[in-house]
Amino acid sequence: MAKYDVIIIGSGPGGYVCAIRCAQLGLKTACVEGRETLGGTCLNVGCIPSKALLHSSHMLHEAEHNFAAMGLKGKSPSVDWKQMLAYKDNTIAQNTKGIEFLFKKNKIDWLKGWGSIPEPGKVKVGDEIYEANHIVIASGSDSSTLPGVEIDEKIVVTSTGALELGKVPKKLVVIGAGVIGLELGSVYSRLGAEVTVIEYLDTITPGMDGEVQKTFQRLLRRQGLTFVMGAAVQKVDATKTKAKVTYQLRKDDSDHQIEADTVLVATGRKPFTDRLGLDALGVKLTDRGEIAVDARWQTNVEGIHAIGDCITGPMLAHKAEDEGMALAAILAGKHGHVNYGVIPSVIYTHPEVAMVGQTEQQLKEEGRAYKTGKFPFMGNGRAKANFAADGFVKILADKKTDRILGAHIIGPSAGELIHEICVAMEFGASAEDLALTCHAHPTYSEAVREAALACGDGAIHA
Numbered sequence: 426m427a428k429y430d431v432i433i434i435g436s437g438p439g440g441y442v443c444a445i446r447c448a449q450l451g452l453k454t455a456c457v458e459g460r461e462t463l464g465g466t467c468l469n470v471g472c473i474p475s476k477a478l479l480h481s482s483h484m485l486h487e488a489e490h491n492f493a494a495m496g497l498k499g500k501s502p503s504v505d506w507k508q509m510l511a512y513k514d515n516t517i518a519q520n521t522k523g524i525e526f527l528f529k530k531n532k533i534d535w536l537k538g539w540g541s542i543p544e545p546g547k548v549k550v551g552d553e554i555y556e557a558n559h560i561v562i563a564s565g566s567d568s569s570t571l572p573g574v575e576i577d578e579k580i581v582v583t584s585t586g587a588l589e590l591g592k593v594p595k596k597l598v599v600i601g602a603g604v605i606g607l608e609l610g611s612v613y614s615r616l617g618a619e620v621t622v623i624e625y626l627d628t629i630t631p632g633m634d635g636e637v638q639k640t641f642q643r644l645l646r647r648q649g650l651t652f653v654m655g656a657a658v659q660k661v662d663a664t665k666t667k668a669k670v671t672y673q674l675r676k677d678d679s680d681h682q683i684e685a686d687t688v689l690v691a692t693g694r695k696p697f698t699d700r701l702g703l704d705a706l707g708v709k710l711t712d713r714g715e716i717a718v719d720a721r722w723q724t725n726v727e728g729i730h731a732i733g734d735c736i737t738g739p740m741l742a743h744k745a746e747d748e749g750m751a752l753a754a755i756l757a758g759k760h761g762h763v764n765y766g767v768i769p770s771v772i773y774t775h776p777e778v779a780m781v782g783q784t785e786q787q788l789k790e791e792g793r794a795y796k797t798g799k800f801p802f803m804g805n806g807r808a809k810a811n812f813a814a815d816g817f818v819k820i821l822a823d824k825k826t827d828r829i830l831g832a833h834i835i836g837p838s839a840g841e842l843i844h845e846i847c848v849a850m851e852f853g854a855s856a857e858d859l860a861l862t863c864h865a866h867p868t869y870s871e872a873v874r875e876a877a878l879a880c881g882d883g884a885i886h887a
């Protein structure tokens with residue numbers, strides 16, 4: 426029976442990163458994966474493929490809307506859907522093969538198949554049993570379903586089916602105005618679909634800063650997306666070619682219907698812990714079905730650990746990666762830590778949306794005195810040159826100490842800009858520290874500095 430120091434179940438960003446770090450720290454490591462390729466949801470049917478489609482649809486938008494004004498004349502490109510999917514698949518393959526290469530390089534065994542834990546210290550894959558001093562569950566998450574809505578991944582799809590549609594739908598209904606619904610909804614809107622987003626709450630992107638939510642929704646409306654807010658989807662009736670979505674408006678309980686060629690169900694994800702045998706082992710779950718762990722990612726069963734989407738916290742690849750690295754350090758006898766207060770969150774639309782730390786709403790609820798420094802991209806030279814002047818940077822800092830408590834950005838490359846603030850927060854920086862740091866001109870980053878300046882004596886270009 427082969428024996429390892431660590432066996433990790435799942436090769437998504439949590440699992441594969443944990444495996445690489447374990448191997449780098451000298452632990453004999455194996456990773457169990459039942460998909461045909463490594464990388465989990467993120468690389469195969471999530472972050473990476475959706476970014477390929479976001480990129481190509483954004484290029485089309487630029488060609489249709491901004492090329493002529495930039496002095497680039499000629500026929501706009503048209504959509505070759507098959508080629509776009511091939512580009513997406515090629516992007517996936519490059520990334521998943523990259524992980525396979527890294528596994529070989531670090532001498533990590535890929536145990537192919539679905540793993541279960543028949544008893545502590547043992548992992549079963551197919552008919553084989555492997556021994557391990559430590560088992561790490563990194564089994565990820567799966568799309569949640571709605572009562573009355575049956576997913577066929579053709580007409581009624583989750584984010585997985587939405588990346589494989591036979592054609593660009595004429596009418597797309599998206600259920601849920603969260604990250605997935607808006608990223609994929611805006612892709613198909615740019616490719617020519619008429620997109621209606623039905624959202625239960627009165628605001629989009631739950632948990633985001635209120636001002637960002639409003640600006641974001643206004644910009645998406647301007648791009649052509651239609652929103653039905655405060656509406657609970659009751660059921661979806663689908664045929665082989667069409668679907669009818671029934672929803673109820675919360676304000677007056679009235680029932681409404683809307684037809685679509687494709688319905689995307691994007692109402693959240695749930696921890697994926699099937700087939701692991703956790704019940705028999707007595708591994709405790711939270712009341713939300715997440716694997717319960719302590720501060721060292723240890724479950725209630727000695728030697729069984731869990732990280733990523735299957736435990737509590739934001740379902741984000743980078744959160745899982747950080748947990749994977751920290752846990753590997755602990756398993757190798759070192760110190761491992763994740764600062765959950767500084768985990769950025771990004772929505773990869775155009776413009777991008779990014780946040781880190783606390784929102785104004787949270788600070789108000791806490792009764793914390795804070796100040797706000799805000800700067801619009803309209804005052805940023807680079808953004809104006811690039812037809813990207815929508816949005817703003819907002820920095821929140823403690824009123825007394827000036828320490829940065831959070832930042833909220835909607836605008837060009839927001840997902841890159843946010844990291845300057847993450848680093849600042851990790852170092853306990855004040856808004857003045859950022860404001861006193863020289864920023865190259867002309868860059869989008871200057872908008873971050875201007876927002877920091879606005880926390881003090883004022884922005885220059887506002």
Ligand SMILES: NC(=O)c1ccc[n+]([C@@H]2O[C@H](COP(=O)([O-])OP(=O)(O)OC[C@H]3O[C@@H](n4cnc5c(N)ncnc54)[C@H](O)[C@@H]3O)[C@@H](O)[C@H]2O)c1
Pocket residue numbers: 571600601602603604605606608623624625626629630631656657658659690691692693694739740741770771772773
């Ligand atoms: N860019 C990224 O970081 C990224 C990308 C994709 C997914 N994810 C993660 O994946 C997870 C799932 O994303 P998601 O967008 O599916 O979920 P979400 O939780 O972000 O949004 C789901 C939305 O659906 C609404 N909703 C729920 N039931 C409804 C109903 N019956 N009718 C109408 N609306 C309803 C909710 O109010 C909510 O606004 C999230 O944790 C997200 O962070 C992140």
